[in-house]
Amino acid sequence: MRVLIIGAGLQGITTAFYLLQGGAEVQVVDRAASAAQETSFANGGLITPSQADPWNSPGILQRMIHYLGQEHAPFLLRPGAIPGMALWGLSFLMASRRTPHRLATAASVRLAAYSARLLRELREQHDLQYDQLTTGTLKTFRDTSEFIEAQRMAQLMLEKGGVTYELWNPETAVAEVPALFGIRQQLKGAIFYPRDESGDAHLFTQQLASLLQQRGAALLFKTTVQRIAARGNAITGVHTSQGTLVADRYILAAGSYSPLLARGLHMRIPVYPVKGYSVTLPQGDWQEVPTIPLVDSSAKVVLTPMGKRLRIAGTAEFAGYDLTLNTRRARHVLEAALSFCPSLRPHIHEDQLEYWTGLRPMTPDGPPILGPTPYHNLYLNTGHGPLGWTMACGSAKLVADMLLDRVPEVDMAGLLLSRYRSVIGLS
Ligand SMILES: Cc1cc2nc3c(=O)[nH]c(=O)nc-3n(C[C@H](O)[C@H](O)[C@H](O)COP(=O)(O)OP(=O)(O)OC[C@H]3O[C@@H](n4cnc5c(N)ncnc54)[C@H](O)[C@@H]3O)c2cc1C
Incomplete structure (x- = not known):
């Protein structure tokens, strides 16, 4: 199965790793000259x-x-900034009530603890130094x-x-x-x-990116995604500055820019x-x-x-x-x-x-958005806010498992895009 990942930050590169491990043929596309040049570059660590x-x-x-x-x-x-974030801001405030906040905390900590365990395993298996x-x-x-x-x-x-x-x-x-x-x-x-x-998240991502290249993944840098094309409920290709890329399945992991790329698909991602x-x-x-x-x-x-x-x-x-x-x-x-x-x-x-x-x-409630979308061959790994390094390996493994039709190892409640339907009327 050919998978195209948009974004070579923490989320895109870790997802590529678990997909490759699961037997997929992986391509990652990013507008930067190498991995982790945007939010994953110099975070708190x-x-x-x-x-x-x-x-x-x-x-x-x-x-x-x-x-x-x-x-x-x-x-x-x-x-x-207020006009551009009114709906998101309202959801942010609604999610701050005691019960939703408690539920979101439970979903986040489950994912974060799982992710920390996977990071330890990955580091030991591949002798990563960061x-x-x-x-x-x-x-x-x-x-x-x-x-x-x-x-x-x-x-x-x-x-x-x-x-x-x-x-x-x-x-x-x-x-x-x-x-x-x-x-x-x-x-x-x-x-x-x-x-x-x-x-250092940047060092980590760069090392993992080198490992991916050694194992046959294609990393296409200096390539800007201009539009994701769809027919019906299927993604048909990704138009980039270097031409059109086609795969069987697609993952949007473009950090803060994910909602901008999803807009052309009439899909609202609350990030x-x-x-x-x-x-x-x-x-x-x-x-x-x-x-x-x-x-x-x-x-x-x-x-x-x-x-x-x-x-x-x-x-x-x-x-x-x-x-x-x-x-x-x-x-x-x-x-x-x-x-x-x-x-x-x-x-x-x-x-x-x-x-x-x-x-x-x-995201307005805190946890990231992982997994399926209304398009049958498009998945998300985005919206990690202040915890994208903490949650990277876990999110990547869960998204890879869902895409490869395997059962995720963590309860996905509170982590899927579908959780927003009742909150913001996502169609
Ligand atoms: C000040 C600060 C401190 C932080 N501290 C911590 C911390 O201590 N611990 C922690 O867990 N998290 C921390 N974080 C959060 C963490 O850094 C982020 O959640 C994480 O980096 C997000 O990763 P990402 O892969 O989703 O996004 P990014 O790293 O931004 O990756 C997205 C990629 O998509 C590419 N892209 C976007 N649009 C396009 C396009 N049209 N075409 C091609 N490519 C495109 C970009 O070039 C980029 O490489 C911090 C963040 C900040 C800002």
Whole structure:
């Protein structure tokens, strides 16, 4: 069976891997010159089933109103973006009610935990090296109510996804992670998730792409998909800048651009681009480099050691497809990290900072959209939002299994496109 995958980011490349393993003949097409050049390029690097709860937890509207107009807010809604996201925004708010949020969290953590297991297997089988760390993650709290709420969520993650955790008091946190010494008076506590991991998603995707090429997959780069053609309920081909490509089955894994390509098929995919920033810098001679990646609940920023580098990432901006690198906002991500690791400041050299911005492909309820569409030979692997690295291997295996008519190993409730019919009237 010939399968054509649109998109060579984390989702496209991992899906190609599992399809090839399952005996399919695989082609991947991407407009970039190599794999993982867009959102999968410089993300926070965390593989965190522990953080699988969707962002729109109950009370999100009040939090967004609170941040309105604040240029440095962790959530920023640009007024110009509102008309283009009205329907999506409404669904986002509806999904923030307690029961839908709980259901979406359960679906996300099931997928994330499955994915983390597959990533470990893949890494061991193929000796992949991508500056990975298997030391867990530590989430720190400077606000008591956030700490209490996070403990409730950690318990839910344990029940629904088997995600183990330990509660640390501020003394233990500072003893284990001396980089937190500067905020020991503000710390209310921390949660350590021993099974979380981290690593460079770009390095990983590139290595897997090389492996695919060695095993006979065709990776067509510098090839832009212009239109997906259909007749009745069948996809008949994909028109690209290099000509028309034809296969038996097709997978749309184009990240934030998936809904734009689906539009020509009169298919509405509720994925909206949510902009984020990262900064990468050398560890230099910072003595307190954490051995555990950190997530700070107040700053809403992650700090991940990656080989000899540090990756700091965060912020969410609803600004449509604008990929302008706003250096003030990028700088703010760095400052947010310094607010919980102040001893890093003297080791920062402006000329060594690499700023980056990317668009998280977000669904309104949180989990990605995997599997079948109204077209019998078109499948989706998109909408992973802030967790595309965490969920990549699991999503890919599930989509490959569905496409190859095998039974998926995880309950697909809450992960299929069909879940939106009742929410947004998808036809
Ligand atoms: C700041 C930031 C921090 C993040 N941190 C984390 C983290 O710590 N942990 C985590 O799990 N996730 C994180 N994420 C999320 C994660 O990076 C994404 O969910 C993931 O990269 C999405 O992968 P993708 O393959 O769907 O999209 P992409 O990587 O964007 O891949 C889509 C591909 O489709 C191609 N494409 C699009 N349109 C066309 C077209 N018309 N023709 C041809 N090719 C096309 C693009 O070139 C691209 O290569 C973060 C994201 C951001 C922005």
